[in-house]
Amino acid sequence: MTTPGSRKKRHYWLMKSEPDGFSIDDLKRVGTEPWNGVRNYQARNFMRQMQPGDGVFFYHSNCKVPGIVGLAQVASVAYPDPTQFDPKSDYFDPKSTHEEPRWSLVDVSHERTLKRTIPLDEIKQHADALGDGFALTQRGSRLSVLPVTAAQWKLLLSLE
DNA sequence: GCCAACGTTGGC
DNA sequence: GCCAACGTTGGC
Secondary structure: OOOOOOOOOOOEEEEEEOOOOOOHHHHHHHOEEEOOOOOOHHHHHHHHHOOOOOEEEEEEOOOOOOEEEEEEEEOOOOEEOHHHHOOOOOOOOOOOOOOOOOOEEOEEEEEEEEEEEEEHHHHHOOHHHHOOOOHHHOOOOOOOEEEEOHHHHHHHHHOO
């Protein structure tokens, strides 16, 4: 049963990148980027759930001020990460086959760069409101692609 | 299938 | 640069 004009719910995500390797400015410059190199099953499974138009927080990790630096959009459904088949790539996976690719990616496109970085230490101050289920502030979590609820999205955006 | 050793992530 | 936490590997 589909009503005219109805559409699937938009989901939200957070994706980490090291700015030394690929920053929000890089994403702005190229416009759209295949999010290759994810070699973690949990992160991969989240990417397989993504739909074009989903919202993405672009997060800078492993840098001076880790935090959310921009908004992006999922620009494709998941498809096989070509770097897994490339022996010259750092992300080459000799155990993956074209018949049954092990790793997936989505394309991500720049939406806007935030007026300021929302630093991790500031995000942590809202840990209670964000909830225990939020992987970014979970102790020991290193997940680089993680889901964000609509409520978390709204709260984090309000910190800009 | 256990688990020690190793490699990686990522905040600090 | 340090190191805690985690995931993966491989011997047994």
